[in-house]
Amino acid sequence: MRIVLGVGGGIAAYKAASLLRLFTEAGHSVQVVPTEASTRFVGIATWEALSGHPVSTTVFDAVDTVNHVRLGHEADLIVVAPATADLLAKAAAGLAADLLTNTLLMARGPVFFAPAMHTEMWNHPATQANVATLRARGAVVMDPATGRLTGKDSGPGRLPEPEDIFAAALAAARTDSVPAGPSGLLSGKTVTVTAGGTREPLDPVRFLGNRSSGKQGAAIAEAALAEGARVRFIAAHLEVPVPRGVELVQVETALELREAVHEAAHSTDVLVMSAAVADFRPGENAETKIKKRDDGSDPVITLVRNPDILAETVQNRAETGAGPALIVGFAAETGDGSGSVLEYGRRKLERKGCDLLVLNQVGRSLVFGQDSTEVRILSPHDDPQAEPAALTGSKAEIARHLMERIAAEFSGSSRGRDGSIPVPPG
Numbered sequence: 001m002r003i004v005l006g007v008g009g010g011i012a013a014y015k016a017a018s019l020l021r022l023f024t025e026a027g028h029s030v031q032v033v034p035t036e037a038s039t040r041f042v043g044i045a046t047w048e049a050l051s052g053h054p055v056s057t058t059v060f061d062a063v064d065t066v067n068h069v070r071l072g073h074e075a076d077l078i079v080v081a082p083a084t085a086d087l088l089a090k091a092a093a094g095l096a097a098d099l100l101t102n103t104l105l106m107a108r109g110p111v112f113f114a115p116a117m118h119t120e121m122w123n124h125p126a127t128q129a130n131v132a133t134l135r136a137r138g139a140v141v142m143d144p145a146t147g148r149l150t151g152k153d154s155g156p157g158r159l160p161e162p163e164d165i166f167a168a169a170l171a172a173a174r175t176d177s178v179p180a181g182p183s184g185l186l187s188g189k190t191v192t193v194t195a196g197g198t199r200e201p202l203d204p205v206r207f208l209g210n211r212s213s214g215k216q217g218a219a220i221a222e223a224a225l226a227e228g229a230r231v232r233f234i235a236a237h238l239e240v241p242v243p244r245g246v247e248l249v250q251v252e253t254a255l256e257l258r259e260a261v262h263e264a265a266h267s268t269d270v271l272v273m274s275a276a277v278a279d280f281r282p283g284e285n286a287e288t289k290i291k292k293r294d295d296g297s298d299p300v301i302t303l304v305r306n307p308d309i310l311a312e313t314v315q316n317r318a319e320t321g322a323g324p325a326l327i328v329g330f331a332a333e334t335g336d337g338s339g340s341v342l343e344y345g346r347r348k349l350e351r352k353g354c355d356l357l358v359l360n361q362v363g364r365s366l367v368f369g370q371d372s373t374e375v376r377i378l379s380p381h382d383d384p385q386a387e388p389a390a391l392t393g394s395k396a397e398i399a400r401h402l403m404e405r406i407a408a409e410f411s412g413s414s415r416g417r418d419g420s421i422p423v424p425p426g
C-alpha cells in the first residue's frame with residue numbers, strides 16, 4: 001500500500017518515527033509529509049533516511065512532479081500523526097497553504113488522524129467541532145490516549161501508541177477497501193495466498209532467488225478480496241505492491257514461508273500456493289561475507305532440499321483431518337523430451353495431492369513478470385481423456401476465473417469432493 005504519513009508540529013512527532021517503521025516493515029511504501037512546525041521537533045533528514053524518499057513541507061519543491069496533487073491522488077491511505085489542534089482545524093476548514101494540507105484536500109483514499117494536544121485544546125468546542133466535521137466527511141479520527149502530557153499535566157490528549165495507530169489505521173483502510181458484501185462468492189471464507197519468490201541466503205549480502213514477480217499472487221489476493229473473502233497474504237520477495245486490504249505476513253526464505261503456512265493452515269478455508277518456493281537452499285548461510293580467496297580457488301556451494309510445503313500441507317490435512325478445505329497448487333512447466341506441459345502438470349497434481357492445480361507454461365520470457373498468461377486448471381477428478389480448457393487473459397482475469405472455480409468447488413456444483421474434509425455450503 002502507498003501511505004502518506006503526515007506529521008504535525010507537536011512534541012509527539014518523534015513517535016511518528018516508530019509508526020513509520022511499523023508501516024515500512026509491514027511492506028508498505030511511506031511518503032512522509034511533515035508540517036514546517038513539526039520539523040522543529042524532528043528534522044527532514046530523519047524522515048528521508050527512515051522512509052527512503054525525499055521529503056518536503058512545501059508545494060514549491062519537486063514542482064515538476066506536481067507533488068501537491070500526486071501525493072493525495074496516489075495514496076491508498078493518509079495517516080496524520082500527531083494531528084495537532086491547528087492541523088485538525090486547517091483540515092476541517094479545507095485550508096491548503098502547505099504540502100500536507102494540499103495532500104489532504106486531494107485525498108482519494110481513506111484519511112486517518114491520530115490527535116495529540118493538551119486536554120484543554122482537545123476538549124475545546126472548536127476542536128470538537130472540527131473533529132465532528134472531519135468524521136462526518138468520512139475521515140477516521142482516533143480518540144487521543146489519556147496519560148502524561150508534555151508538561152506536568154496529564155489527561156486525555158496523549159498520542160496513542162504507534163502500534164495502536166498502526167493497527168487502527170490499517171483497519172480503517174481495510175474497511176474502506178473491501179467492496180464485496182454478503183453477495184461476494186467467497187464472503188465468510190478465509191483465503192490464504194502465498195506470493196512472490198523466496199530468497200535463500202548464502203551470506204549477509206547474497207541469496208539464491210528466482211524470477212517470480214508476485215503479480216499472479218497479488219491478483220489472486222485482490223480477486224479473493226473482491227469476492228468478499230478475508231485474505232491472508234504470505235509474501236516472499238515481490239516486485240508489485242502488496243494489495244490493499246490483505247493481512248500481510250512477510251517472509252523471505254522457504255522455511256519462513258513454511259512456518260507462516262503452517263500457522264495459517266488451521267484457520268483458513270482455502271490455501272493458494274502461488275509463491276515460487278525455492279526447492280533448494282544453500283547448506284550453509286555464512287555469517288560474514290564470502291570473500292574471494294587469495295589462492296584463487298572457488299567456493300563450493302552445497303544445496304540442500306527445502307521441504308515441499310504444498311505436499312506437506314496436503315499430507316497434514318489427510319493425517320489430522322484439519323486444514324484448508326481447498327488446497328490449490330501451481331505448476332510452472334516448460335515440457336521437454338520426456339513429457340508435455342500437460343503431462344508434467346498431471347503428474348505434479350498427483351504427486352502433490354492438492355485439490356486444484358493451476359498449470360502454467362513457462363520459459364524465459366513467458367509468465368514471469370508478464371501481465372498476460374495462459375493457464376489450465378487441473379483437478380484429480382478430471383476425465384483423463386479430455387483436455388482441460390485453456391484460460392487466457394490478464395493475471396487479474398485468470399485470478400477471477402480461479403475464484404469462480406474455487407467458489408464452485410465449495411458449492412459442490414463442479415464435483416463432489418471425495419475426501420473427508422467438510423465443505424460448507426456457499
Ligand code: CTP
Pocket residue numbers: 254273274275276277278279306307308309310311328329330331332333
Ligand atoms: N511448492 C512448495 N514447496 C516447495 C516447492 C514448491 O510448496 N518446496 C509449491 C509451489 O508453491 C507451487 C507448487 O509447489 O504451488 C509447484 O511448484 P514447482 O516449483 O512448479 O514444482 P516442484 O515441486 O518444484 O517440481 P519440479 O521442480 O520437479 O518441477
